Amino acid sequence: MTITERFFQIETEWNVVHLPTRPNGFGILIIGDRSDFVDEKSSFWHQHYGRHQLIKELMNEGYTLFHSNLYGNNWGSPRAVTMAKQLYHMIMKKEILNQRIHVLTEGMGGLTALQLMEAMPDKIRSVAMMNPCLDLQAHLEKEKEHKFFYKRLMREISIAYEIEEKKIKTAKLPSMYDITSNQPVRIWQRMNLATYSPKEHSKKYEELRKKSGSPIRLIYHLGDNPYRINQSIIKFYKENEKVL
Template sequence: MSLNQRFFQMGGQWNAVHVPEKPNGFGCLIIGDTNHFVDEHNSLWLQHIGRNKIVEEILKCGYTLFYSNLYGAHWGSGQSVLMAKQLYHIIMKQEILNDKIHIIAEGMGALTAMQLMEELKEKIRAVAFINPCMDIKAQLEQEKDRKFFYKKVKNEIAKAYNVPVKELEEYQDLPELCQFQHCSLPVKIWQTTTNFTFDPNLHCKRYEELRSKNHSPVTVTYHLVEKRYSYGPSICQFFKKYEQEL
């Protein structure tokens, strides 16, 4: 597919916009996982064969896609939320789109997405999560058993939140899962049953329980790892359900 795409810098971060051949008037913000990147002419969502397949399928359905480098491994930091909001406002000025957008968030991108769901709730239609990380403290605790990974994750989180590593365990301002229990926006989660970085028992199952308790259930679908890049059409079907009201 020939893509109408452009890359631009904002606040020291590279951003990308992909405009479909036949736009349907709706936009979708993508928030990537720890390995996500955007530079002046490429991104993980273009470079990685599986993710590129998802992008192409969603473009084929008419969605304008946009995303930011978001400081690399941001772990849901305040600056990643602020940058995502700024990107939303810029795109709304530059593109002819309905001002209520969809979100796709993969892995730790969910930490930023859940905060946007609180702060931009009137401007969000539906949210698709792929293998999400939703509880940063639970993830840190689990990583303690794997010393090398624990050190890496701890360093990344400390850097993202601008906190000295040795003070991270006492740091009080990491987002907590319970903060997001009153959200009622439509959510669907695509979760692989094996080969996941973020254990669904710690993340999507807890979020599912939290939302059920508050009478705004979410849908979770489990997939074999081989199917993990065939979500494009089902994400589009999910989004279409929430486009009746402009």
């Protein structure tokens, strides 16, 4: 029987690697949104029909995918970034893959991805983002309009960053404004389901990259054709594999 996935722990965190039948030599790091998890036998991306379809389509193309629990609702915390780097190095030791990987993010995973782009630019080939959060203070400000969600978010950030809630407003939280890296990025922004306002996140990042002279593409959609989105992500990755 062919092993198509392997679950393993790094320190306290569970991780999974998805192994294709015919590897193409390229790896993809998945960084999920706040509901994301990986445990000893499953993950959010296994259980969510749409995300599982995306995993299957990427594996059919030969991609090796790896994915960590990253301390749950991490909001781009330093320890989540460190764990993502550890996972990268472990996968590179164990699998035969090109050292420059693709990244696939959803929601708050964008915060960790931005920091990885900055910290290891020579290891990241391209980044595909779905409905990203790219400025944590801006998201916090927006959530003030919803008291319950605001309190929950404050509590989650306090736990993730290991700081008191009263210190959050002055804390250095991840933001696209601190990022200078210019790796290829493409954003798929769903118009009718926006936890993170496109105006504050996707659109602002598109403007920033345009100003810096390394423009990106922002694609708006209604989520009515997941297959087309998945194929569009695959096409984007392939465009960035011409130089090994």
